[in-house]
Amino acid sequence: MVNDGFEWVVEQVLLRLLGKDGYEVVKGIREGEFTDEQIAEMTHTDLNIVRRTLFILYENKLAVYRREKDEESGWLTYYWRLSFENFPRYLERERRKLLRKLERRLEYEREKVFYVCGECGIRIPFEEAMDINFLCPNCGDMMVHWDNQQIIEVIEKRISELRKGFS
Amino acid sequence: MEDEILNIIKERGSVFQNELWKTLGIDCRKCSRIVARLLRKGMIERELVKTNGTRTYLIKMADNKKNVEVMRDFDYSVLLSDNNLAPCAGCNEECEPEFCNSLTEWIHELLR
Numbered sequence: 001m002v003n004d005g006f007e008w009v010v011e012q013v014l015l016r017l018l019g020k021d022g023y024e025v026v027k028g029i030r031e032g033e034f035t036d037e038q039i040a041e042m043t044h045t046d047l048n049i050v051r052r053t054l055f056i057l058y059e060n061k062l063a064v065y066r067r068e069k070d071e072e073s074g075w076l077t078y079y080w081r082l083s084f085e086n087f088p089r090y091l092e093r094e095r096r097k098l099l100r101k102l103e104r105r106l107e108y109e110r111e112k113v114f115y116v117c118g119e120c121g122i123r124i125p126f127e128e129a130m131d132i133n134f135l136c137p138n139c140g141d142m143m144v145h146w147d148n149q150q151i152i153e154v155i156e157k158r159i160s161e162l163r164k165g166f167s
Numbered sequence: 168m169e170d171e172i173l174n175i176i177k178e179r180g181s182v183f184q185n186e187l188w189k190t191l192g193i194d195c196r197k198c199s200r201i202v203a204r205l206l207r208k209g210m211i212e213r214e215l216v217k218t219n220g221t222r223t224y225l226i227k228m229a230d231n232k233k234n235v236e237v238m239r240d241f242d243y244s245v246l247l248s249d250n251n252l253a254p255c256a257g258c259n260e261e262c263e264p265e266f267c268n269s270l271t272e273w274i275h276e277l278l279r
Contacts, residue, residue, distance in 0.1 A: 009243045009252060016257030064210050066173040083209045091243055094256040098246060101255050101264035108265040154277045161245050
């Protein structure tokens with residue numbers, strides 16, 4: 001189950017990072033080294049999409065290339081290979097990113113008082129609610145005070161879990 | 168120089184580090200630095216061996232399959248709510264987490 005779960009995480013991250021087209025490219029690449037043109041042929045994908053995908057993967061250290069120079073023409077051929085062994089490191093960076101974002105969100109939740117519309121669920125900080133006389137900007141209904149203590153607690157809990165793994 | 172090293176390994180299948188720098192005509196310290204860089208990138212792997220009574224490294228291209236097993240050990244649960252991956256993972260948008268709707272929804276999922 002854990003392995004299945006991990007593969008699901010990898011799939012979701014790749015879909016977000018590369019989009020559906022890019023994900024299909026990754027799925028279709030066989031093990032080994034290939035030029036971008038070979039990959040396009042192998043995955044039946046447009047060469048531009050393949051190049052874009054390889055570039056994003058390379059930027060995130062999830063693909064590497066080796067160059068070979070043609071002695072006669074001086075042309076460089078790039079041979080690409082997926083380096084998914086770096087995936088844990090990539091997820092580690094994403095974990096740190098999530099931590100940073102949640103810390104900022106927590107600060108915001110702590111320092112603001114919120115008002116919510118019971119009808120459409122819109123939530124706005126006290127200062128903004130006061131400017132519009134506590135009337136919902138969407139439906140005009142009266143806005144009421146909203147206790148965000150549970151939100152604060154759940155963010156604090158996740159932040160502490162995210163920090164645990166860090167050395 | 169990275170390319171040249173990779174091409175030599177690719178061509179020969181494996182190479183001893185103490186032969187590599189001689190082949191390339193560079194000094195051993197420079198060679199070690201480049202090898203370390205390629206190791207960090209996960210492009211090669213090496214093992215300590217003894218050849219002609221000298222200890223050196225045998226360098227090969229990295230074996231992806233082996234490394235996939237290592238990555239399964241990563242604890243990814245902190246990136247998940249009940250069922251969904253945190254919207255920040257894999258997201259390259261410039262965002263303000265104070266107002267990100269996807270993040271808000273995900274935080275609400277954590278409450279369930």
